[in-house]
Amino acid sequence: MIRGPVDSSQVPRFAGPPTFARLPRIDEVSDVDIAVLGVPFDSGVSYRPGARFGPSHVRESSRLLRPYNPALAVEPFALAQVVDAGDVVANPFSIPEAVRQIEVGARALLERAGRLVTIGGDHTIALPLLRSMAAIHGPVAVVHFDAHLDTWDTYFGEPTTHGTPFRRASEEGLLDRSGCLHVGIRGPLYGAADLRQDAELGFQTVHAREMDDLGVAGVVERIRDRVRERPVYVSVDIDVLDPAFAPGTGTPESGGLLSRELLGIVRAFSTLNLIGADVVEVAPAYDHAEITGIAASHVLYELVSAMAMGVARGSAG
Ligand SMILES: N=C(N)NCCCC(=O)O
Numbered sequence: 001m002i003r004g005p006v007d008s009s010q011v012p013r014f015a016g017p018p019t020f021a022r023l024p025r026i027d028e029v030s031d032v033d034i035a036v037l038g039v040p041f042d043s044g045v046s047y048r049p050g051a052r053f054g055p056s057h058v059r060e061s062s063r064l065l066r067p068y069n070p071a072l073a074v075e076p077f078a079l080a081q082v083v084d085a086g087d088v089v090a091n092p093f094s095i096p097e098a099v100r101q102i103e104v105g106a107r108a109l110l111e112r113a114g115r116l117v118t119i120g121g122d123h124t125i126a127l128p129l130l131r132s133m134a135a136i137h138g139p140v141a142v143v144h145f146d147a148h149l150d151t152w153d154t155y156f157g158e159p160t161t162h163g164t165p166f167r168r169a170s171e172e173g174l175l176d177r178s179g180c181l182h183v184g185i186r187g188p189l190y191g192a193a194d195l196r197q198d199a200e201l202g203f204q205t206v207h208a209r210e211m212d213d214l215g216v217a218g219v220v221e222r223i224r225d226r227v228r229e230r231p232v233y234v235s236v237d238i239d240v241l242d243p244a245f246a247p248g249t250g251t252p253e254s255g256g257l258l259s260r261e262l263l264g265i266v267r268a269f270s271t272l273n274l275i276g277a278d279v280v281e282v283a284p285a286y287d288h289a290e291i292t293g294i295a296a297s298h299v300l301y302e303l304v305s306a307m308a309m310g311v312a313r314g315s316a317g
């Protein structure tokens with residue numbers, strides 16, 4: 001059976017399949033442990049559009065990934081059958097229909113694969129993804145890496161946008177309110193009430209300005225203390241990185257994390273019960289030299305590695 005990426009010493013990286021990390025397509029295998037799904041949807045954005053092109057850009061930027069992860073000392077694609085499940089069809093003219101399509105697509109894949117890693121798309125997609133996770137696991141702990149809270153209420157009266165997924169998820173009971181945490185929050189808000197309401201919705205916050213004092217180890221400790229044994233879903237808005245490391249995104253904010261810091265923090269999920277993850281808000285039109293695409297593909301690689309280690313341990317999933 002096919003397993004793992006195409007050998008880049010035999011087939012050049014600029015040839016061969018356009019799948020994430022040059023992995024097999026889902027239709028080429030019988031059993032699946034981890035499915036990588038693209039969600040090319042960006043009709044929920046409040047500023048620059050273009051994240052609908054994120055999945056294909058991140059896949060293209062993932063061609064240089066290699067099979068051994070030295071930081072975690074694992075070969076993720078040997079530990080678990082990881083496949084590219086292609087893109088879900090999401091109606092760009094109807095947010096409600098797109099959200100239903102994403103939830104249905106994610107649930108079907110979860111039934112087959114058990115674990116799902118999604119490439120967005122704007123942050124709206126976290127809502128249907130969390131619906132699909134909660135349908136299986138019950139309320140989940142969410143560790144949310146973002147410059148933005150994304151717990152706002154509505155934009156132009158619209159409740160389902162990229163600035164509102166975690167408020168909706170909390171209201172719907174999809175979140176374990178005692179296990180959620182934002183990391184990397186920064187930038188101006190609409191008012192002080194934003195933070196109060198956010199806390200009521202179940203989130204603790206590690207602000208970007210705390211990063212230097214806490215360091216990677218300190219942030220990891222905050223995450224472990226908050227999440228513990230709970231099933232945890234990780235949502236990474238690429239704008240958590242400083243615009244220097246992720247210019248290709250729709251709502252950039254100054255003063256963000258280094259890519260090295262984010263990669264270091266994400267590795268901590270290798271010893272937690274990671275059940276699902278997404279990387280969203282990559283908008284290639286504003287990217288240069290694949291800077292953002294490469295950062296996103298490496299974050300995905302660490303997430304898949306962490307998840308594959310969970311598969312190998314046989315943890316709940
Ligand atoms: N989810 C992202 N990337 N951004 C939300 C920004 C919401 C706003 O325009 O205030």
Ligand SMILES: [Zn+2]
Pocket residue numbers: 146147148237239240251281
């Ligand atoms: Zn954001």
Ligand SMILES: [Zn+2]
Pocket residue numbers: 123146148150162237281
């Ligand atoms: Zn976001």
